[in-house]
Amino acid sequence: xxxxxxxxxxxxxxxxxxxxxxxxxxxxxxxxxxxxxxxxxxxxxxxxxxxxxxxxxxxxxxxxxxxxxxxxxxxxxxxxxxxxxxxxxxxxxxxxxxxxxxxxxxxxxxxxxxxxxxxxxxxxxxxxxxxxxxxxxxxxxxxxxxxxxxxxxxxxxxxxxxxxxxxxxxxxxxxxxxxxxxxxxxxxxxxxxxxxxxxxxxxxxxxxxxxxxxxxxxxxxxxxxxxxxxxxxxxxxxxxxxxxxxxxxxxxxxxxxxxxxxxxxxxxxxxxxxxxxxxxxxxxxxxxxxxxxxxxxxxxxxxxxxxxxxxxxxxxxxxxxxxxxxxxxxxxxxxxxxxxxxxxxxxxxxxxxxxxxxxxxxxxxxxxxxxxxxxxxxxxxxxxxxxxxxxxxxxxxxxxxxxxxxxxxxxxxxxxxxxxxxxxxxxxxxxxxxxxxxxxxxxxxxxxxxxxxxxxxxxxxxxxxxxxxxxxxxxxxxxxxxxxxxxxxxxxxxxxxxxxxxxxxxxxxxxxxxxxxxxxxxxxxxxxxxxxxxxxxxxxxxxx
Ligand SMILES: Cc1cc2nc3c(=O)[nH]c(=O)nc-3n(C[C@H](O)[C@H](O)[C@H](O)COP(=O)(O)OP(=O)(O)OC[C@H]3O[C@@H](n4cnc5c(N)ncnc54)[C@H](O)[C@@H]3O)c2cc1C
Numbered sequence: 352x353x354x355x356x357x358x359x360x361x362x363x364x365x366x367x368x369x370x371x372x373x374x375x376x377x378x379x380x381x382x383x384x385x386x387x388x389x390x391x392x393x394x395x396x397x398x399x400x401x402x403x404x405x406x407x408x409x410x411x412x413x414x415x416x417x418x419x420x421x422x423x424x425x426x427x428x429x430x431x432x433x434x435x436x437x438x439x440x441x442x443x444x445x446x447x448x449x450x451x452x453x454x455x456x457x458x459x460x461x462x463x464x465x466x467x468x469x470x471x472x473x474x475x476x477x478x479x480x481x482x483x484x485x486x487x488x489x490x491x492x493x494x495x496x497x498x499x500x501x502x503x504x505x506x507x508x509x510x511x512x513x514x515x516x517x518x519x520x521x522x523x524x525x526x527x528x529x530x531x532x533x534x535x536x537x538x539x540x541x542x543x544x545x546x547x548x549x550x551x552x553x554x555x556x557x558x559x560x561x562x563x564x565x566x567x568x569x570x571x572x573x574x575x576x577x578x579x580x581x582x583x584x585x586x587x588x589x590x591x592x593x594x595x596x597x598x599x600x601x602x603x604x605x606x607x608x609x610x611x612x613x614x615x616x617x618x619x620x621x622x623x624x625x626x627x628x629x630x631x632x633x634x635x636x637x638x639x640x641x642x643x644x645x646x647x648x649x650x651x652x653x654x655x656x657x658x659x660x661x662x663x664x665x666x667x668x669x670x671x672x673x674x675x676x677x678x679x680x681x682x683x684x685x686x687x688x689x690x691x692x693x694x695x696x697x698x699x700x701x702x703x704x705x706x707x708x709x710x711x712x713x714x715x716x717x718x719x720x721x722x723x724x725x726x727x728x729x730x731x732x733x734x735x736x737x738x739x740x741x742x743x744x745x746x747x748x749x750x751x752x753x754x755x756x757x758x759x760x761x762x763x764x765x766x767x768x769x770x771x772x773x774x775x776x777x778x779x780x781x782x783x784x785x786x787x788x789x790x791x792x793x794x795x796x797x798x799x800x801x802x803x804x805x806x807x808x809x810x811x812x813x814x815x816x817x818x819x820x821x822x823x824x825x826x827x828x829x830x831x832x833x834x835x836x837x838x839x840x841x842x843x844x845x846x847x848x849x850x851x852x853x854x855x856x857x858x859x860x861x862x863x864x865x866x867x868x869x870x871x872x873x874x875x876x877x878x879x880x881x882x883x884x885x886x887x888x889x890x891x892x893x894x895x
Contacts (some may be wrong), residue, residue, distance in 0.1 A: 584611020593643025708793025
């Protein structure tokens with residue numbers, strides 16, 4: 352399956368071309384570090400590009416202060432990883448192991464150079480992505496999440512980090528292994544996130560963690576953007592790439608993590624160009640990197656709660672936050688790409704058990720809870736089918752519960768055939784869940800079947816039963832169909848298929864009425880809508 356970057360171990364090391372080094376020297380300045388001097392500390396913002404002229408820079412274990420990796424950066428190599436594009440936080444302590452001379456270039460000047468020299472940009476981004484992949488796979492980063500794995504608040508933080516591709520290591524306080532006990536002593540057994548050895552965030556939430564790690568960007572609400580893209584699923588990310596490449600000043604606001612629903616799919620097999628499949632997170636993460644390269648900015652996790660139209664025709668989006676902490680972002684055009692969210696089942700103790708045995712996505716995060724149990728997946732669509740296939744690798748057995756008598760109308764036939772042939776999966780047709788059991792954690796599920804009531808002991812239930820559009824934040828500014836999906840194109844008298852009835856508001860992807868609910872169509876719509884937005888913005892300039 353495709354990955355976010357190449358494998359650093361097997362990647363051929365290619366020095367930067369002489370002309371590129373010269374260009375970097377022109378915008379940077381030389382600096383020397385004495386042997387043993389720290390070049391970058393954990394928690395520092397990544398705002399400098401460092402190219403090594405002479406000497407060596409090593410990664411240091413922050414606990415022992417010893418060298419952590421065998422390999423180090425030498426002459427012709429450069430420091431940094433993909434977070435540099437977004438002025439992220441540095442997760443590693445880097446130190447000169449001998450007297451070292453480098454060229455240091457401010458981040459903004461370096462990004463400007465990269466946008467002018469695509470070959471240089473490709474080279475740097477390839478290396479940066481491979482380094483992030485390595486950090487992610489080896490949990491090299493210095494972010495530690497401490498808490499009980501079964502605590503929904505801890506799961507939410509881990510899901511946020513994992514879906515945003517932030518390298519972290521989790522310590523399960525229930526597990527009581529040696530490594531965990533050592534870190535637990537440090538925290539007094541409260542859930543927390545630790546950066547490095549001594550910076551601690553207690554009672555963490557995704558928003559607090561984002562601020563702590565410098566991901567919740569300074570959104571600069573003083574200026575008016577050309578385009579505000581609300582929702583960072585495949586549609587929004589595709590629009591972010593095209594908006595950046597067409598020179599629009601665009602900002603994406605995402606409530607949880609870039610990737611949207613696709614980010615909850617462990618394997619997308621029908622997206623063109625990836626014959627061995629790609630995880631939704633990796634696909635959209637690649638898009639995010641591409642968009643960042645073109646200058647589009649991302650803000651997350653922030654939710655748009657309301658939208659207002661100003662007298663001059665521009666829009667202001669009001670973001671979530673405490674009363675004193677409410678931010679507003681304004682733009683001349685708005686792209687609605689907020690997709691859909693899973694429906695809930697009308698079951699009595701559902702809310703109490705969400706995150707405690709009841710889940711709405713099936714990724715590695717949730718699969719951890721299936722090793723000792725039979726898993727139940729509810730739903731007859733592709734997402735339920737994929738979840739069943741994926742979970743069958745870890746769960747003792749998977750039960751797919753389908754309300755209708757067949758999967759033919761709702762699921763792709765390749766998936767149906769695989770499910771029917773898999774001995775680790777049982778499909779229960781004409782069956783519905785009627786009760787959930789358990790107090791702190793799910794212990795079982797009752798079904799009604801054509802033969803009467805039945806019961807399965809399970810500690811992992813996955814609900815995937817269709818979805819409702821995320822449109823409440825639109826504050827009635829656009830028309831929707833009877834199910835709440837946004838109406839566009841001829842349905843509201845517009846020539847452009849993605850324009851809503853309100854000048855300056857466009858909609859793409861799953862949230863749009865009549866769209867095909869697939870990754871490829873969301874990406875396609877997000878890509879092509881930008882030329883229509885560009886024309887609209889241009890007409891505003893001509894009017895002024
Ligand atoms: C488990 C699963 C597996 C799937 N597998 C496949 C597959 O194999 N192939 C395929 O083609 N399709 C698949 N799909 C469908 C596909 O993922 C969707 O069609 C696609 O993600 C839609 O993209 P989108 O950008 O329109 O919306 P979404 O992916 O829903 O993204 C919308 C984003 O908007 C954000 N958002 C919502 N409200 C707000 C707000 N008020 N403020 C800020 N942000 C907000 C959400 O957090 C979300 O990230 C799958 C879906 C699921 C759930």
